[in-house]
Amino acid sequence: MTDVAYDKPMPPLNRDSKPFWDSMQEHAMRLQSCGNCGKVRHYPRPVCDACHSMEVEWVRASGKGKVHSWTISHHPFHPGFIGDLPMTLVTVELEEGVRMCAQMRDLQPNQLCIDMPVELGYEAATADLTLPVFRPA
């Protein structure tokens, strides 16, 4: 099998985001937690909005969550996703109280409903990038 150039958008890595993407590569997603008050926040950023501490810890996420909302995209907004259409994107509320958006796997769209339990999965996009996906729990 020949290598096909990866043509989907890549996350621009920076000092705030790299620990998250590193944890995805390890199949052990970690979330930022305030080093002072412990509030979990996502997506990663430098300051806790509750206590304004800039101390950060990274905590392992359980990977469990429930569906908050979703969309099924039919239009190719980016050429890299044409082969994936139609694709289901879910907004998921994680057990830790923060949300994330990723593609849904192994489910017919008409089976989706609010609060459906889901769990995090890991998919290798390239040798250096692992993306989150969700599956029915």
Next chain:
Amino acid sequence: MNLMDKCAVTGIGETEYSKNSGRSVVTLQMEASLKAIADAGLQPGDIDGVIPYGNLEVVAEDFITNLGIEDLRYSAVTPLGGASAVAAIQAAVTAIAAGVANHVLIPIGRNGASGDRIGTRVAAMPQFRILGEYEMPSGNIAPPQLYAHMARRHMELYGTTSEQLAEIAVTVRSNALLNDNAVMTKPMTIADHQNSRMISDPLRLFDCCLESDGAAAVVISSTERAKDLAQQPIYIMGVAEGHPDSPSIITQRPDITTLGTAKAAPRAFGMAGVSPKDIDVAEIYDCFTYIVMCQLEDLGFCEKGEGGDFVSNGRIALDGELPINTHGGLLSQSHIVGMNHVCELVKQLRGTGGKAQVANAGIGLVTGYGDMGDGSVAIMRN
């Protein structure tokens, strides 16, 4: 300081709206600006404040150079995407009321159809940086997708239907058919909407606005000076902007069925001293049908979750309880980032709304919405 009635819209100007202007963006904006200045009965050199559109494609320097402004005393940008035009009115009113400037020009224009499309620009905009870092890699990229998550939750929580969204698209289209300067010229039925292709479920093609070429501009002046100018002053009773919780990523917003509009609305109505039932005509920023419904709720025209019923049974039609988007809106007239909405409200309150004139329009409202949730609201009277 209470800003109610301190300022008025004194001039409006619009170019032809099209899918291919064949002209530069700076040319379009200058044409609209010259029309607005002439409409007010002013000379270009009378303009001493300008608030260019926040994408900085055309800047204050261009207006100084082209209009021959000798002493520009005030310039600013209001970077709220589609909420920029109405937010700029708030900036203009504060500058004029404080005595910094006398006549502030607010121009917006672009080649949105023949130039770069919005989807290709989003990734480069700093307010979308978080989206680029964490969601675009999974395919959550463009506004119709981002707002579809909002619309889907609204539907699941409140029973809102696609047919109710269609009521908005069909009503706004019927208004565009009365407008000589509208891009869309064919009638639309509920069935047409339901048969239009799915873009990002639940949003269909006819839930989405146009992308257009053209420009529009307004001049804001102090009420004192407005009385000596060429047109009937349209007084700015109340104006406000509001930013939603988690403004740069919808996913983390505590309530994804609420926009920044909900924060702006009480301030704008409070300043104006009126309530939603006093509004005779409303020009609601309509990048997507769902966003119109959500704003009507956030503005207080109905309760959260009741938007679907509110837009049904002709209530938002020209002869209904609350006529909206009398010009055809972004959905069917043209996407001039909502400055066409401001111009239309002024026409309605002047009584020059043509075939779409709402009878006895005395108090009106215009909104802006953009950048994933920013909202802006202005209430005006004749």
